[in-house]
Amino acid sequence: MDAAPGEVKDSMAADRSDPRRAALEVLRDELAGGRYLMAPRNKKGRGTRDEGRVTGRAVPEPKTSPQPSSPPAPRPQPPAPEGGPPEGLASSRDAGLIDAKPLTDPAKSPGERLAELARLSEKCKQCELNKTRNKLVFGDGKPGAELLFVGEAPGADEDATGVPFVGRAGQLLNKIIAAMGLVRGEHVYICNVLKCRPPGNRTPLPSEAAECWPYLREQIEIVAPRVICALGSPAARTLLGTEETIGRLRGRVHDFRGTPLVATYHPAYLLRNPPEKAKVWEDMKLVLKLLGRPVPKPGKPQGGGQE
Numbered sequence: 001m002d003a004a005p006g007e008v009k010d011s012m013a014a015d016r017s018d019p020r021r022a023a024l025e026v027l028r029d030e031l032a033g034g035r036y037l038m039a040p041r042n043k044k045g046r047g048t049r050d051e052g053r054v055t056g057r058a059v060p061e062p063k064t065s066p067q068p069s070s071p072p073a074p075r076p077q078p079p080a081p082e083g084g085p086p087e088g089l090a091s092s093r094d095a096g097l098i099d100a101k102p103l104t105d106p107a108k109s110p111g112e113r114l115a116e117l118a119r120l121s122e123k124c125k126q127c128e129l130n131k132t133r134n135k136l137v138f139g140d141g142k143p144g145a146e147l148l149f150v151g152e153a154p155g156a157d158e159d160a161t162g163v164p165f166v167g168r169a170g171q172l173l174n175k176i177i178a179a180m181g182l183v184r185g186e187h188v189y190i191c192n193v194l195k196c197r198p199p200g201n202r203t204p205l206p207s208e209a210a211e212c213w214p215y216l217r218e219q220i221e222i223v224a225p226r227v228i229c230a231l232g233s234p235a236a237r238t239l240l241g242t243e244e245t246i247g248r249l250r251g252r253v254h255d256f257r258g259t260p261l262v263a264t265y266h267p268a269y270l271l272r273n274p275p276e277k278a279k280v281w282e283d284m285k286l287v288l289k290l291l292g293r294p295v296p297k298p299g300k301p302q303g304g305g306q307e
């Protein structure tokens, strides 16, 4: 029988010896500190998934006494990644979860580990989304893909098929991949921050992103891409641990644990704002440069992306 939400939380609190649980606790602490997925809310107080903006459920501001007797103690900072971010990279994500115990056996092949991770996520009941989804959407591609795209969450088409980026936004992403001279499934791996669709395509809650984080973390580690591209604010903010808007994050190279990361607008945003395609193409040229690939000439048949 499924555990009720409160029972899940209680059992997690009791089982702190489990490294994965401990990792979630760490991320929850960060969320409680307002570091992840925090953004202004719309007038109705709801989050949105539009225009590449991220608005999740805001963590309430802690109440402070009018005249504190002493300043609050500073939060302990996680250790910096060994050696710091590579030269030229703009930022480096919180290292607090780097040493989390893997969910799959590192001694197995990347293909076996990815398949095992997908099976584990199929059984996942860590957040309420498992109750409303139709199909879990784990990822599309092979370990060793040189480029990893990370989106926000499955939509209706993805929820129906179990494959990420198959709707209109996915078709646009396929065209972008083909224009780069790459082949989806061959050079490119695609996944989302969340593996289950939020009802009504709403923006993922910070708690949902936290619950799903161990799967994404390990997925990235197994795929081991040379470059990561975050599509839209939710993905960029989750991976970089920042509250910056996608407009400020795009156009430069960030660091995700030693792997270069470029953030750009989500294809769904481009469908509503076609003039922004030029900026995304500039970001894709940056990705190609990081991959050491030439920028294909316009009009030349490229790649083999799905339609």
Ligand code: SF4
Residues within 6 Å of the ligand: 121, 124, 125, 126, 127, 128, 129, 130, 194, 195, 196, 208, 211, 212, 215
């Ligand atoms: S969204 Fe992620 S954490 Fe939530 S039930 Fe699905 S796999 Fe589990």
